[in-house]
Amino acid sequence: MAGFGDLEFMQRGRRVVVGAVMLVLGGVVGYALPQSNASPASDSGKVTSVGNTTQDAGTPFEFQPANGHGESLLLQDGTPWQDRPSGPWHRKGLPTCIVPGTKTPIKATLGIVTARPVGSAPGRPVVVWVECYV
Numbered sequence: 001m002a003g004f005g006d007l008e009f010m011q012r013g014r015r016v017v018v019g020a021v022m023l024v025l026g027g028v029v030g031y032a033l034p035q036s037n038a039s040p041a042s043d044s045g046k047v048t049s050v051g052n053t054t055q056d057a058g059t060p061f062e063f064q065p066a067n068g069h070g071e072s073l074l075l076q077d078g079t080p081w082q083d084r085p086s087g088p089w090h091r092k093g094l095p096t097c098i099v100p101g102t103k104t105p106i107k108a109t110l111g112i113v114t115a116r117p118v119g120s121a122p123g124r125p126v127v128v129w130v131e132c133y134v
Contacts, residue, residue, distance in 0.1 A: 040111035040128045043068075049103045053094070061098055063110060073110075073127055081130040089129075097132030108132050 081095035117123035
């Protein structure tokens with residue numbers, strides 16, 4: 001027959017096991033659920049043409065990566081840009097390598113994050129920073 005001490009020991013042991021299982025389960029779920037990655041890919045290449053800026057929509061431009069196909073991108077207002085390696089980052093105005101209406105290729109490096117589609121919103125590349133070292 002089990003004594004009072006054995007019953008207390010079994011209840012305490014059950015609490016420890018349940019707590020350990022909950023901790024492991026929480027760790028697995030916490031690790032598996034978050035799937036966002038905001039690390040931009042750095043692409044060097046040339047801005048080949050720039051469209052006209054439209055209010056509240058940004059500036060459309062064509063970018064030709066050094067080792068890839070050309071792509072159409074959109075530069076939003078407030079995107080940080082730099083015009084020399086040790087220079088300050090700017091958040092107003094357009095980068096020196098993105099001049100509306102130009103068709104002259106200008107070297108640039110872009111930070112691009114690819115946004116995945118969610119629901120009815122389509123996925124697309126998003127320019128998160130621009131370096132224009134001309």
